Amino acid sequence: MNFQKIFDKPPETEASAPGRVNLLGEHTDYNDGFVLPTAIPQSTTVQLGLSTDGHHHFYSENLDEQVDILDSNHTPSGFASYIFGCIHVLEQAGYTISSLNVYVTSSVPMGSGLSSSAALEVSTLRAVRQLLNLPINDVEIAQLAQKAEIHYAGVQCGIMDQMASSLADTEHMLFLDTRTLERRVLPFPSGAEIVVIDSGVPRTLASSGYNQRRSECEAAARSLEVKALRDITDARIVEDLPEPLRRRARHVVTEDNRVLEAVRGVSSERFGELMNASHASLRDDYEVSVPALDILVEILQKTAGVFGARLTGAGFGGACVALVAAGKGRAIANHALEAYNQAGYTGQILVPETGDK
Ligand code: ADP
Numbered sequence: 092m093n094f095q096k097i098f099d100k101p102p103e104t105e106a107s108a109p110g111r112v113n114l115l116g117e118h119t120d121y122n123d124g125f126v127l128p129t130a131i132p133q134s135t136t137v138q139l140g141l142s143t144d145g146h147h148h149f150y151s152e153n154l155d156e157q158v159d160i161l162d163s164n165h166t167p168s169g170f171a172s173y174i175f176g177c178i179h180v181l182e183q184a185g186y187t188i189s190s191l192n193v194y195v196t197s198s199v200p201m202g203s204g205l206s207s208s209a210a211l212e213v214s215t216l217r218a219v220r221q222l223l224n225l226p227i228n229d230v231e232i233a234q235l236a237q238k239a240e241i242h243y244a245g246v247q248c249g250i251m252d253q254m255a256s257s258l259a260d261t262e263h264m265l266f267l268d269t270r271t272l273e274r275r276v277l278p279f280p281s282g283a284e285i286v287v288i289d290s291g292v293p294r295t296l297a298s299s300g301y302n303q304r305r306s307e308c309e310a311a312a313r314s315l316e317v318k319a320l321r322d323i324t325d326a327r328i329v330e331d332l333p334e335p336l337r338r339r340a341r342h343v344v345t346e347d348n349r350v351l352e353a354v355r356g357v358s359s360e361r362f363g364e365l366m367n368a369s370h371a372s373l374r375d376d377y378e379v380s381v382p383a384l385d386i387l388v389e390i391l392q393k394t395a396g397v398f399g400a401r402l403t404g405a406g407f408g409g410a411c412v413a414l415v416a417a418g419k420g421r422a423i424a425n426h427a428l429e430a431y432n433q434a435g436y437t438g439q440i441l442v443p444e445t446g447d448k
């Protein structure tokens with residue numbers, strides 16, 4: 092399938108945006124905290140043309156699904172809500188958006204915690220910016236994308252995914268303060284590369300669990316009389332909170348501290364230890380892991396050449412990330428996947444990319 096076949100003419104422009112993997116700083120972005128993602132090689136591409144019938148038309152090649160927006164006051168469901176949301180947030184920002192034909196294709200796996208949703212939003216906004224020559228910068232794109240996801244797709248997300256998709260590349264880590272949006276582009280720890288393996292376990296319970304954790308964090312911040320848990324730097328302060336707020340807050344505070352230590356320029360070995368500690372904290376204090384993720388992480392952690400490993404994304408399923416010795420990513424990923432699949436699961440290597448897509 093292609094744009095021409097669906098819309099009967101060639102596209103006028105196209106833009107892409109990558110998925111992301113978060114190396115450290117999980118469940119910190121909605122606590123105004125610190126995150127450390129990097130872009131992955133997989134990306135989403137949006138092709139655009141002007142529609143001549145006065146209506147928007149969206150097609151996803153991945154879903155082989157077309158949605159025609161006949162009533163622009165009514166938010167569609169499913170994938171169209173993200174694109175519809177992007178168009179509407181641009182209109183709310185004061186831009187006039189013509190009726191569009193939108194064609195989406197992507198190599199970012201959906202729902203694995205690698206942020207296919209942000210890649211869809213950012214590539215859509217980039218393509219519209221290009222087509223209509225809009226004067227918006229990459230940070231504004233991330234903010235508009237987040238607004239679209241919250242208000243139109245109905246996901247109460249933080250800003251990390253959209254900032255990473257809009258500003259990160261695959262060669263660096265993006266250190267981001269999600270409160271101030273101050274950021275620094277940093278090299279990977281020396282002599283290291285990234286492995287990402289999807290557990291194959293769908294992220295069921297993810298949205299209810301996510302919303303529950305968010306409200307627990309808000310309750311903890313209220314009890315501690317701070318605006319957000321980011322304002323606590325000494326982890327001992329949370330120890331007087333009632334359970335489960337104590338453990339939830341302890342994860343967030345220690346996780347922020349792990350990110351801050353990692354960006355001071357630690358060795359690959361130390362960075363790996365911080366990732367291992369992050370996983371333990373997500374499993375025991377934040378309780379967002381599942382057995383499959385624990386098994387995959389343990390296999391990775393025990394594999395020679397691995398500095399550290401953890402679940403990545405919001406948890407309850409999805410993918411794991413490992414920091415491994417440079418040049419060994421492919422062999423380590425193959426070995427870990429084999430051991431994981433022998434345990435009865437069906438995983439998939441996402442990074443390094445196999446290139447057979
Ligand atoms: P993640 O962002 O971790 O991949 P989400 O649940 O946040 O998971 O977003 C996945 C949703 O984003 C999909 O269910 C779909 O609605 C939308 N989406 C992302 N990429 C595409 C695509 N290429 N085609 C259609 N829909 C997509």
Ligand code: MG
Nearest residue numbers: 206207208209
């Ligand atoms: Mg998402």
